[in-house]
Amino acid sequence: MTPVLHGISILTDSPTVVSARAGALEFLLANHALDCPVCDKAGECELQDMVHKYGPHKGRHTEKKFKFHEKDYALSPVIIKNSNRCVQCIKCARVCREVVGVNVLAAIGRGDHQEETSFFKTQLDCDHCGNCIEVCPVGCFMRLPYRYKARPWDLKGADTVCAYCATGCRMVMEHRDGTVLRARAQYGVGVNSETLCARGRFGFDYINSPERLTTPHVNRYGKLEAATWVEAFDYIKESLMGVSGDEFGGIVSPRYTNEEAYLFQKLVRDVFKSANVDSTSRWEASGVEAFAAAAGMNEGGVSVFDCMEADTVVVIGAQISDENPVTDYIIRRISAARKMNVIIVSPRAMKLDSSANLLLRVAPGAEGAVLNAVALSLVPDKTGGYAQTADIAKDMIDALVAKLKASASVAIIAGTEFLRHPESCAGLGFLKDSLKSSGKKVLILPALDRCNQRGVWEMGAHPGFGPGYAGVEKRGKGTHEMLEAAMDGGITSMYAAGVDIVSMFPDAQFAQKALMRLKFLIVQDTFMTETAKMAHVVLPGATFAEKEGFYTNQEGRAQIIRSLLPPPGKAKRDFDVIKAVGEIFDTGFGPKNPALALDEMRKTNPMYRDASLAFNNKRNVDNKLDIKAALVKAADAAPPSVKCAPAAIAPKDDKYQFALMTGNHLFHSGMLSKRSVSLTGLLNSAVVEICPEDAVFYGLKPGAKVIVKGAHYEAVMTLTVRPGSKRGVAFIAENYQDCPVNRFFKKGAGTPQVAIRPCS
Amino acid sequence: MLENVKDEIQGVLKKYPDKKSAVMDMLRIAQREASGHLTKEAMDEIAGLLGMPPVEVHAAAAFYTMCRINMPAGKHRVWVCRNLPCSLMGAEHIIKYLEKKLGIKTGETTHDLKFTLDTAECLGSCGTAPMMQVDDDYFENLTESKIDEILAAKGRES
Numbered sequence: 063m064t065p066v067l068h069g070i071s072i073l074t075d076s077p078t079v080v081s082a083r084a085g086a087l088e089f090l091l092a093n094h095a096l097d098c099p100v101c102d103k104a105g106e107c108e109l110q111d112m113v114h115k116y117g118p119h120k121g122r123h124t125e126k127k128f129k130f131h132e133k134d135y136a137l138s139p140v141i142i143k144n145s146n147r148c149v150q151c152i153k154c155a156r157v158c159r160e161v162v163g164v165n166v167l168a169a170i171g172r173g174d175h176q177e178e179t180s181f182f183k184t185q186l187d188c189d190h191c192g193n194c195i196e197v198c199p200v201g202c203f204m205r206l207p208y209r210y211k212a213r214p215w216d217l218k219g220a221d222t223v224c225a226y227c228a229t230g231c232r233m234v235m236e237h238r239d240g241t242v243l244r245a246r247a248q249y250g251v252g253v254n255s256e257t258l259c260a261r262g263r264f265g266f267d268y269i270n271s272p273e274r275l276t277t278p279h280v281n282r283y284g285k286l287e288a289a290t291w292v293e294a295f296d297y298i299k300e301s302l303m304g305v306s307g308d309e310f311g312g313i314v315s316p317r318y319t320n321e322e323a324y325l326f327q328k329l330v331r332d333v334f335k336s337a338n339v340d341s342t343s344r345w346e347a348s349g350v351e352a353f354a355a356a357a358g359m360n361e362g363g364v365s366v367f368d369c370m371e372a373d374t375v376v377v378i379g380a381q382i383s384d385e386n387p388v389t390d391y392i393i394r395r396i397s398a399a400r401k402m403n404v405i406i407v408s409p410r411a412m413k414l415d416s417s418a419n420l421l422l423r424v425a426p427g428a429e430g431a432v433l434n435a436v437a438l439s440l441v442p443d444k445t446g447g448y449a450q451t452a453d454i455a456k457d458m459i460d461a462l463v464a465k466l467k468a469s470a471s472v473a474i475i476a477g478t479e480f481l482r483h484p485e486s487c488a489g490l491g492f493l494k495d496s497l498k499s500s501g502k503k504v505l506i507l508p509a510l511d512r513c514n515q516r517g518v519w520e521m522g523a524h525p526g527f528g529p530g531y532a533g534v535e536k537r538g539k540g541t542h543e544m545l546e547a548a549m550d551g552g553i554t555s556m557y558a559a560g561v562d563i564v565s566m567f568p569d570a571q572f573a574q575k576a577l578m579r580l581k582f583l584i585v586q587d588t589f590m591t592e593t594a595k596m597a598h599v600v601l602p603g604a605t606f607a608e609k610e611g612f613y614t615n616q617e618g619r620a621q622i623i624r625s626l627l628p629p630p631g632k633a634k635r636d637f638d639v640i641k642a643v644g645e646i647f648d649t650g651f652g653p654k655n656p657a658l659a660l661d662e663m664r665k666t667n668p669m670y671r672d673a674s675l676a677f678n679n680k681r682n683v684d685n686k687l688d689i690k691a692a693l694v695k696a697a698d699a700a701p702p703s704v705k706c707a708p709a710a711i712a713p714k715d716d717k718y719q720f721a722l723m724t725g726n727h728l729f730h731s732g733m734l735s736k737r738s739v740s741l742t743g744l745l746n747s748a749v750v751e752i753c754p755e756d757a758v759f760y761g762l763k764p765g766a767k768v769i770v771k772g773a774h775y776e777a778v779m780t781l782t783v784r785p786g787s788k789r790g791v792a793f794i795a796e797n798y799q800d801c802p803v804n805r806f807f808k809k810g811a812g813t814p815q816v817a818i819r820p821c822s
Numbered sequence: 823m824l825e826n827v828k829d830e831i832q833g834v835l836k837k838y839p840d841k842k843s844a845v846m847d848m849l850r851i852a853q854r855e856a857s858g859h860l861t862k863e864a865m866d867e868i869a870g871l872l873g874m875p876p877v878e879v880h881a882a883a884a885f886y887t888m889c890r891i892n893m894p895a896g897k898h899r900v901w902v903c904r905n906l907p908c909s910l911m912g913a914e915h916i917i918k919y920l921e922k923k924l925g926i927k928t929g930e931t932t933h934d935l936k937f938t939l940d941t942a943e944c945l946g947s948c949g950t951a952p953m954m955q956v957d958d959d960y961f962e963n964l965t966e967s968k969i970d971e972i973l974a975a976k977g978r979e980s
Binding site for chain 1: 860866877878880881885
């Protein structure tokens with residue numbers, strides 16, 4: 063290595079340098095397969111580009127080339143490998159270990175016989191994220207679903223944002239002749255840089271699905287039948303004419319763009335004169351207000367990179383490795399490079415545990431109690447100690463408190479468990495206040511699991527607040543109350559835009575019964591979902607790759623998405639559908655297009671007044687990838703303060719050994735990802751996860767079929783174990799069609815209890 | 823598989839502050855216990871004992887010529903040094919002669935399971951090139967007749 067000195071002159075393009083490059087490349091090509099004509103990478107291959115630029119255009123090696131193998135071999139259902147093209151840069155193994163943290167690839171052997179592969183080339187049991195493919199400079203690691211489908215120069219792309227979780231990864235979606243073939247990240251672009259997770263990289267293929275809704279459907283004689291837009295709108299007109307506002311409710315998807323959510327809440331509030339608007343089929347409206355207030359979401363955006371500059375990062379109530387994989391990568395990568403505390407409070411073990419220096423395993427829903435106890439220890443004079451939490455040892459709380467006391471700045475990453483157990487939010491707010499009062503800098507980053515959940519709230523798609531958390535004249539009904547009202551006839555008509563209430567509401571039977579009672583249900587979606595099957599009118603919408611607009615990620619970062627394709631068949635962009643429904647009743651309803659909606663939003667919503675939507679394609683220079691101008695600003699108003707009653711605690715029943723938790727599986731996000739062939743190839747049927755100690759204790763075998771029995775529902779699924787999880791906790795993801803986990807839930811009954819026994 | 827040598831393993835683990843550092847010792851023990859080679863199962867077991875990802879144990883084993891993966895070895899192992907000084911002094915000829923004499927190719931084991939022939943990078947005895955290592959001993963300044971003697975002597979050992 064030559065140290066840089068003052069006055070040194072460095073030549074990077076002299077004839078000597080160029081010939082040295084050619085020499086190095088000649089050695090790289092000594093064993094290289096040179097099968098560019100059949101290689102997926104040809105056209106965007108770093109080796110090819112280098113050799114094209116510097117030569118050698120003729121090799122001098124006469125020896126027979128060494129070959130690892132004749133045929134490509136698959137390492138996973140989505141990753142296939144040709145080691146003969148490898149240049150032994152070991153980037154794949156390093157990204158796997160240092161960024162993704164699964165550590166399943168390594169350099170086996172040495173010299174020119176060194177092969178980066180898995181343990182004995184066995185099929186990987188990993189995150190299947192494909193980051194090894196992304197970093198591979200040559201065609202050694204390849205996407206199996208994309209292989210031989212296209213050459214890079216055949217593809218047309220659009221720079222957009224992933225529509226699964228709320229990390230907000232920038233990626234390029236590419237299609238050939240109308241079929242979306244590939245999603246890839248770009249080095250140094252977006253919060254994610256060149257990383258993506260399995261969902262983002264492989265989960266886009268639902269866009270091509272033949273099951274997509276391509277035409278409106280109308281239910282006239284007890285059966286949904288294809289219809290024209292005119293028929294559908296006429297039917298909506300005759301059914302909703304004269305329906306009073308109180309009898310109407312609308313729910314918009316947290317995957318819709320901000321423009322669409324803004325227009326939707328305007329439709330419900332201004333056209334239907336109803337206060338009943340919500341944006342989720344899972345969370346209670348009051349829980350959302352409590353969470354937004356505790357997390358200070360109205361105070362503006364919080365960058366994840368600022369969080370990672372804190373002395374201590376607390377990840378609580380977030381199954382971050384599964385729900386926000388790329389946020390997990392960011393935490394792992396940065397925390398390994400600097401001295402900081404990473405504290406994880408969670409019932410389930412997670413991949414990020416290996417980066418943590420304090421782990422607290424708590425019961426599901428106990429996050430609030432832990433935070434309360436910690437906050438009380440920070441300001442002990444209030445009550446002189448803390449209430450003993452159910453099952454957290456005092457020394458663990460003390461260890462956490464000691465780390466917080468020693469930190470000048472604290473970042474708390476609070477996840478969706480706070481929305482499932484909204485009574486925990488009080489603890490979060492309490493801790494934030496006590497840390498602030500002891501002079502510490504506090505940042506709270508909400509970790510959310512739907513791409514635009516934060517955005518649709520800030521657009522006012524909530525019964526308790528309007529755009530920018532502005533107060534509303536009259537508090538409306540949230541999803542929970544709407545369904546209750548539907549049950550007793552208070553609400554007769556609903557408009558569900560992009561939400562699958564039946565599959566997602568935490569009490570499936572109740573949701574189904576309530577929706578059955580409606581006189582009129584409009585469902586707008588891209589697939590015939592369980593909820594759409596119950597609708598009177600089904601309107602075909604568009605996926606994120608077919609519309610223009612912008613999303614706000616969990617940090618509050620406003621990012622534009624771009625349209626890659628037109629919606630299929632007669633389907634329309636959701637903005638146009640919502641606008642057309644509004645125009646049935648009020649021809650002046652608008653804004654008329656997303657650009658005008660953005661203008662109106664900028665004028666009325668102080669959070670978005672200055673948020674920059676300029677797409678920054680700058681290369682990563684300082685590990686920050688942080689475009690501060692894109693973060694939303696503070697709102698003028700705050701979400702109304704609500705008090706969430708503690709959830710009912712089901713009486714302990716010896717019949718049931720496990721408390722049931724839910725969330726998203728690493729390979730899935732809601733029910734949408736179930737339409738992706740690649741992702742269902744990774745995991746299709748339901749699995750229940752417990753800790754290995756419990757499996758041994760109850761005589762259950764991992765991989766075997768078990769019966770999971772709750773008070774209202776039982777299902778057969780496969781058992782998996784996750785070492786390090788809390789005992790007595792079972793986890794079933796919310797993504798299985800064969801076992802909708804929301805059937806285990808009963809409205810108002812708190813955390814469900816289940817029993818697991820072997821399938822005989 | 824490593825059940826029989828539990829005590830030895832405990833001793834090895836005590837030698838290092840970080841368990842992972844014991845990987846080479848563990849590979850040596852596992853290879854000794856399984857007729858001179860390392861199986862996938864053994865590496866999996868080592869990974870479990872040391873809290874390492876199995877692929878890292880595999881990578882460590884695959885780096886060293888002493889470790890023989892998934893190919894049972896003969897009673898005696900022969901490594902011929904083929905680094906630059908030995909090659910200049912005729913290591914390639916020595917390898918060919920050994921292959922002919924034993925009737926096997928490099929990397930293979932004789933049918934009577936007596937000899938396994940391998941090559942190695944520099945064994946640190948350049949002054950006496952060409953040379954080879956048989957089990958734990960060095961044999962230097964090799965000639966064809968010297969090799970005949972060595973193999974005969976080793977062959978007589980039972």
